Amino acid sequence: MTLVGIAWRNIRQRALSSGLTALSLALGVALVVATLVTGGIVQKAFESGSGLGYNMIVGAKGSPLQLVLNSVYFISRPIENISWSTYQSFLPAAERADGMDGAFAASTKTAVPICMGDYFRSFRVVGTNAAMFDRLTCGDGKAFKFASGVNFRDADFFGGVLGVTVAAKTGLKVGDPFAPTHGADDGKVHDPFRVIGILARTDTPIDRGVFVNMEGFYLQEGHAKPVSPQLDSPSAGVEREQVAQSPVHQARGQDAQPDPQHSQSAAHGQQPLPFAQREVTAILLETASLPGLPAELTAMGLRTTINEGRDAQAALPIGEIRQLLDLFVRPMELFLLLVTTLVVVVSAMGILVSMVGSSLERSRDVAIMRALGARRSHVLTTVLIEAVLLAAGGGLAGWVLGHLLVGAVGPWITSNAGVSASVFSMSPGPEALLVPFLVLLAIGAAILPAIAAYRTDVAKWLQ
Amino acid sequence: MQPVIELSHVRKSFAMPGGETLSVLDIESFALSQGEHCALEGQSGSGKSTLLNVISGIMRADAGRVVIDSIDLSELDEARRDRVRADKLGLVFQQFNLLPGFTALENVLVAMTFGSGRPDRQRAMQLLAAVGLHDRLHHKPTALSVGQQQRVAVARALANRPRAILADEPTASIDASHQQQVIDLLRNTCSQQGVALLVVTHAPEVAVQFPRRVRLEEFNRAAVIVGGEGRFQ
Numbered sequence: 001m002t003l004v005g006i007a008w009r010n011i012r013q014r015a016l017s018s019g020l021t022a023l024s025l026a027l028g029v030a031l032v033v034a035t036l037v038t039g040g041i042v043q044k045a046f047e048s049g050s051g052l053g054y055n056m057i058v059g060a061k062g063s064p065l066q067l068v069l070n071s072v073y074f075i076s077r078p079i080e081n082i083s084w085s086t087y088q089s090f091l092p093a094a095e096r097a098d099g100m101d102g103a104f105a106a107s108t109k110t111a112v113p114i115c116m117g118d119y120f121r122s123f124r125v126v127g128t129n130a131a132m133f134d135r136l137t138c139g140d141g142k143a144f145k146f147a148s149g150v151n152f153r154d155a156d157f158f159g160g161v162l163g164v165t166v167a168a169k170t171g172l173k174v175g176d177p178f179a180p181t182h183g184a185d186d187g188k189v190h191d192p193f194r195v196i197g198i199l200a201r202t203d204t205p206i207d208r209g210v211f212v213n214m215e216g217f218y219l220q221e222g223h224a225k226p227v228s229p230q231l232d233s234p235s236a237g238v239e240r241e242q243v244a245q246s247p248v249h250q251a252r253g254q255d256a257q258p259d260p261q262h263s264q265s266a267a268h269g270q271q272p273l274p275f276a277q278r279e280v281t282a283i284l285l286e287t288a289s290l291p292g293l294p295a296e297l298t299a300m301g302l303r304t305t306i307n308e309g310r311d312a313q314a315a316l317p318i319g320e321i322r323q324l325l326d327l328f329v330r331p332m333e334l335f336l337l338l339v340t341t342l343v344v345v346v347s348a349m350g351i352l353v354s355m356v357g358s359s360l361e362r363s364r365d366v367a368i369m370r371a372l373g374a375r376r377s378h379v380l381t382t383v384l385i386e387a388v389l390l391a392a393g394g395g396l397a398g399w400v401l402g403h404l405l406v407g408a409v410g411p412w413i414t415s416n417a418g419v420s421a422s423v424f425s426m427s428p429g430p431e432a433l434l435v436p437f438l439v440l441l442a443i444g445a446a447i448l449p450a451i452a453a454y455r456t457d458v459a460k461w462l463q
Numbered sequence: 464m465q466p467v468i469e470l471s472h473v474r475k476s477f478a479m480p481g482g483e484t485l486s487v488l489d490i491e492s493f494a495l496s497q498g499e500h501c502a503l504e505g506q507s508g509s510g511k512s513t514l515l516n517v518i519s520g521i522m523r524a525d526a527g528r529v530v531i532d533s534i535d536l537s538e539l540d541e542a543r544r545d546r547v548r549a550d551k552l553g554l555v556f557q558q559f560n561l562l563p564g565f566t567a568l569e570n571v572l573v574a575m576t577f578g579s580g581r582p583d584r585q586r587a588m589q590l591l592a593a594v595g596l597h598d599r600l601h602h603k604p605t606a607l608s609v610g611q612q613q614r615v616a617v618a619r620a621l622a623n624r625p626r627a628i629l630a631d632e633p634t635a636s637i638d639a640s641h642q643q644q645v646i647d648l649l650r651n652t653c654s655q656q657g658v659a660l661l662v663v664t665h666a667p668e669v670a671v672q673f674p675r676r677v678r679l680e681e682f683n684r685a686a687v688i689v690g691g692e693g694r695f696q
Contacts (some may be wrong), residue, residue, distance in 0.1 A: 001572040001582050013564025368560045371521065372619070373549020373577035375542045458521050459512075462556060 001099075001454045002377060007385035010365070014354070018390060021347075021354040025394025025438065026401055028347035032340040032434060033427075039333035040427040041406075041413060044203075046073075046321050046329065047328075052204060053137035054110065055299060057315050058082070058306060059282035064315035065324060071114060071282040072317055073205045074124040078116050081225075081279035082312045087113050090283060098277070110135045110286040115214050117281070118180040118190065123166045125180040125210045130154050133161060135308025136284065138202040149174035149197030151394040157216040157272075158413075160193040167198045180210070182222055190220040197237075202422050211253035214280075218273035225277045254259025258459060285314075311345075337430075349440035351387050366453045367461030380454040387446030388439050396437040466494040466530075467479045467551075467626045468518060468658045473527035475510075475517055487513050490527070493677070495627060500650060500660040502670035505679030511663045514679065515629050518661075519552050520544030549577040553620025555649070555656070557632040559612045561604040567591055567615045568600040578623035590618040593655075594648060610641045617648055627659035634669055637681050646672055 013020045026237045027323045052072070059067040060080035069076040089102040090111035096102060112135070115127035126132075133144040144151075147167075152159030162172060172178055177192040203205060217223060287299040300317070306314040355362070366379045406413075407423030475488040486511045493500055496653050505511045516522040517529060520536045529536040532551045536544050539567075548554075553574075561570050568587055575582040591600055594614035604612055613633065630649060634642040646662075646669055653660040662673065670676050 001569060003576070006573060006576065008567065009564050011564075255632065292537065329626045364560075365564075367564055367576070368562055370545070371519070371548075371554050371556075371560070372574045373545055375540070375545045375577070375625070380578065459516050462512075 003382050004385055004389075007382050007389055010362075010382070010386055011389060014361070016080050017354045017357060021350045022390050022394035022397065024347040024350045025344070025391060026398035028340070028344040029395050029398025029434060029438065030401035030405060031343055033164040033399055033431060034405045035333070035336045035340050036427040036430050036434075037402065037406045037421075038413075038434050039329075039336070041421045041425060042329055042333070043325060045205075046325060052139060052206070053135070053141070054284040054286045055316065055318070056285040056287055057282050057304060057317060058086070058285060058312050059315070059329070061310075061313045064313060065320050068314065068317050068320040069283060069317045070116065071284065074116075074126070074209055075116070078281045081115075081281055082283075084275050084278040084280065086311050087111065087283055088278050091286065104302060104306075107290060107298050108285060109288040109289055110284075112284040113214060113280040114284060115279070115280075115281050117223075118168075118182055118217070118220070119185050120178055120189070120210045121170055122161075122185055122206055123169075123210050125212060127212055127214035129214055132211060133199070136286070138206060139204055140201075140329045143207075144202070145176060145200040146197045148249040149195065152196040152211075152213050154213065154215065156196065157213050157219065158191070158193045158223050159196040159216070160210060160212040161197045161199060162195055162211070163199055164201045165207040166210055168197075172198075178210070180212070180220075182220070182340075189222065191216075201420065219279060224273055225279050227276050239240075240376055254398045269429055296340060324408075344438060348391065348438065348445050351442050352389075352445040352448065355383070355387070356445060361457050362449070362453060364461050366456040367458045370456065371462055378389045379456070380450045383450040383453045384446050387442040387450075391438045391442030392435060395438040399431070399435065465497055465533075467497050467499075467532055468493070468495040469530040470494070470518070471528045471530075473517060473529060475513060475520050475522065475524050487519065490514070495659050495661055497626065497659055498654070498657050499573060499673040499675065500653065500673050501662070501677060502673035503677055503679060504662060504665060504667070504670045505663070506665060509679045511665075511679055512631060515554075515631050515661075518609045519554060519629060520548045520672070536574055543666065545577075546579070549574075550623055551626045552630040553622070554571075554615050554623040555613075555620050555628060555630040555633050558633045559604070559616045559636075561603055561612055561615055561619075565678075566601045566603055567596055567607065567611075567618075570615055570617045572621035574619045580623065587618075587622065591615070594618050594652065596685070602662060603638045609637050609646060611639070613637065613645050614648060617645075617652055621658070622655060624656075626659060627652055630660070630662045632663055632665070634664065634666060642666075642669065 032136045056069055057071045059071060060082050061077075062079035067157075070078050079113045079306060088096055090108040091102045093099050093101045102108075103403055110131060112128060114132075116124060118125035130151055130153055130450045136144070138144050147164060149161075152161055160178065166172070170178070172195050174195050174197065176195050178191050179192040180455045181187040182190060193216060199206065203352050210219075258449065287295065289295045290301075293301070302318065303314040306312055369379060370376075390407055403423045403425075406425055410423065410425070411423040413421035470490045470493040472492070473488060473490040476484050478484050489692055503511060503514070503629050507549075511560040513522065517524050518531070520531070520539070524537060531547055534547055534551070536547060538548065550656070562573060565573060568591060570582070571587040571590055572582050572584065575587065588597070588600060591597060593694070594617055596611060596614055596618070599607060599611060604615070609614065628649070632650065637645065649660060649662065662669070681696070
């Protein structure tokens with residue numbers, strides 16, 4: 001029999017008090033693990049939105065954080081819309097009707113417009129173009145993948161793509177129609193779009209988005225910007241024709257196929273909305289490098305220029321998210337961690353209480369062992385091993401319990417935060433330190449009982 | 464024959480609360496040879512337990528020499544005395560003092576843990592079988608009768624192949640019908656193993672069964688050992 005075996009026997013001998021001590025440790029550790037993992041998930045949820053292949057967002061003047069929260073995470077409300085001409089200023093000549101490069105075209109690699117304001121069963125509807133999934137990425141430079149179907153085509157005005165969470169929650173499949181509502185869930189029901197593709201899981205807010213062709217989005221009631229009466233005159237028809245013949249529409253129309261199932265624009269017999277009646281909520285920008293300038297400086301210069309103008313603001317998602325994390329999320333996480341760590345410390349004190357409570361019984365056992373030849377170091381070590389076993393056992397049980405807890409609420413987190421959370425979600429660094437920290441605490445708590453055991457008067461207890 | 468236990472000029476006293484010193488032991492000399500069985504008689508409070516504590520190294524004598532199997536305990540620090548106790552001596556207590564959370568087998572294995580050898584499960588089982596407990600190996604003390612507990616205590620005392628067994632009033636807590644069984648068990652087992660046996664008792668009917676009897680008597684307030692032929696010198 002080893003000292004570990006003796007310590008384990010001692011624990012079993014005092015099964016009730018040992019069990020309660022280990023349970024209180026386990027509950028404390030479970031709280032800490034759940035806090036750490038949930039904190040990691042929250043952080044991941046925010047950081048996931050900063051790796052979508054764009055590094056700048058242009059939107060209406062106002063709070064840059066609100067612009068980022070709305071454009072990237074689909075939370076909060078849009079500030080306002082910006083003009084179509086602002087969007088066009090980022091486009092190269094090949095994508096513009098006037099055949100001239102936009103003012104910011106040289107600094108822009110990709111510009112993806114998004115239009116917001118509609119909902120489908122509580123999920124945000126985002127009007128955009130095919131570049132959203134063709135040219136942007138779903139984090140770490142990985143291209144978007146489709147679980148089923150394909151990306152919509154620009155010529156298919158009423159095509160849409162669903163995030164994986166939306167598809168799971170609504171039960172929509174490729175080919176199914178869906179009709180967004182205007183402004184809110186109980187708003188006016190728009191014309192239906194058709195599901196062309198369902199994205200594979202990205203663990204980003206994209207999973208919670210409903211993406212529709214913005215050409216179809218513009219044609220919904222209430223989405224055209226009110227303009228001067230002459231646009232409703234016969235000249236408006238001329239502009240619609242110009243829009244249809246603009247390079248970008250022609251270029252995007254080339255890959256359009258007359259597929260009656262997918263292409264509903266033809267069936268509707270509708271023309272695109274004139275440019276003058278268009279607005280966008282935000283533009284997702286991937287900036288380019290100007291000749292001789294590093295990419296960062298180009299981005300900073302572009303941002304400064306836009307922000308100095310009157311029409312729009314430019315926000316850097318990473319910077320805004322970092323600020324949000326630093327200001328609110330991390331302090332809150334730190335506070336929760338502090339509270340739960342205190343719970344663990346108090347639980348570790350339970351070891352001291354348990355051991356002091358059983359000191360009479362222990363003294364007799366120690367005296368017997370000493371009479372059998374155990375050295376003082378043996379009994380001291382045995383008591384410390386007992387504490388370590390209780391702490392390690394309680395700690396590991398708590399670790400498992402914490403993960404089961406996260407696993408239990410995982411589906412809710414996944415559907416609401418768009419980040420996968422399961423029993424296997426980890427916060428590796430702090431978690432790895434948790435049980436060793438607990439063991440050290442336990443050793444600290446067991447020092448007094450161990451010294452008492454060390455000093456046991458054998459002759460007195462064996463009389 | 465080579466003595467297993469040798470005491471010479473051993474003195475032990477305790478400090479009293481008032482600063483007074485209480486002299487408890489004053490042993491001129493005493494020796495127990497290998498395989499020898501001896502009864503040490505004395506009244507309650509005569510210093511019998513103190514003497515056993517000094518012989519086993521639990522207490523250090525104030526003066527004199529305590530030699531166990533040629534090892535002088537008076538020259539050793541506490542840890543080394545503990546080691547000598549674990550390796551050379553087996554202790555049997557009045558209250559049996561089995562560890563309550565451990566089975567019979569584990570009680571024997573625990574004693575082996577503190578000896579120089581490695582815990583030998585097979586030998587522990589053999590020892591328990593030798594005292595008639597082959598079918599009680601995994602019973603905890605509370606599930607054993609008084610007699611069975613005492614047998615476990617004897618098996619435990621023999622765990623590390625000791626040179627001598629010190630038994631402190633081993634029959635004091637058991638009824639008359641079991642007393643003889645315990646004495647027979649101790650004597651027979653020690654004889655089989657060639658182990659010296661020193662049994663402390665205040666019961667003459669127990670002491671009379673031993674080939675050698677010595678008594679602890681108060682002399683000038685301290686206990687001295689007196690043999691059949693007079694005071695041990």
